[in-house]
Amino acid sequence: MIAPHPTRPGPGRFISFEGGEGAGKSTQIKLLSERLQAAGFRTLVTREPGGSPGAEIIRHLLLSGIGGLIGGAKAETLLFAAARDDHVQTVIAPALADGQWVLCDRFSDSTRAYQGRLGAVPPALLNALERVTIDGLKPDLTLILDLPAEISLKRAAARRGDSAPDRFESEGLEFHRGLRDAFRQIAADEPKRCALIDADADIDTVAARIWGAVRQRLLLALSDGTEPE
Incomplete structure (x- = not known):
């Protein structure tokens, strides 16, 4: 087990969460952050599109569906790029330089899946x-x-309740099947960076699978002869 330490030394680490709509990313990123903090790591939870003041403004435009009005997927890609540039420069890179573990709900793989593949x-x-x-x-x-x-x-649908679906939730079943295939292909293409997590289970089971991947891929390399739980 890694004993808690308020200022555990070492470089920051960058973990992104990817997947389709309703996959549970928001819930799981919060649980992982809490577990890492209990082990003594400082964490920063952020998201894309968004995560910085400028990027949050662009997020509102993207989820409203403006991309379809001004040029489709290419226009969306350019807006995502503008948001990501601001997010990386003002939030992610400084946090990593400060030794924090950055947990990001979506990153560049989402652009490759949504705008690239689909x-x-x-x-x-x-x-x-x-x-x-x-x-x-x-x-x-x-x-x-x-x-x-x-x-x-x-x-x-259960998560949003009576609220209207956003730009991506409103797409049909075939779109979301294609999205799943795109993410699975990304995982297959980059197995050293990506871990495919079976999310068709209860919250605690999925959290345990995620912790296992983080432990094997990142934490064991930082441990000093002891292993994280």
Whole structure:
């Protein structure tokens, strides 16, 4: 077990959470943050699109569906890039430099899945925008919460209640099936960075699976002969 320490030394780590709508990312990112804090790590929970004042303004535009009015998936991609650049420069990079563990609800893989795979935005454009916005900054670990599209849509509907679905929740079943396939392909293409987490279970079971991945991929490398629980 890693004993709690209020100022545990070592570099910051960057963990992103990915997956379809209703996969449980918000719940699981909060649980992981609490567990890491109990082990003595300082954590910062953030999200995309958003996470910084400028990016939150762009988030509102994106989820309202403005991309469809001004150029479709390419326009959405450019808006995401602008939001990500602000988020990385003002929040993520400073926190990592300060030794914090940054837990981000979505990052560049979402752009590749939603706008790239499903929106048919060319890889060359995505690569060019990544060079500008993240400049090689990749998560140390990407946790992809995997869930059948039928279940994810039901969970998303239950979560929003009487509220109207946003731009992405309003897409049909085939879109969300394609989204799941896109994320599974990302996990297959980059197995060293990505961990595919079966999210078709209760909250505690999924949290245990996530902790197991974090423990194996990141925490054991930091331990001093003892292992985290």
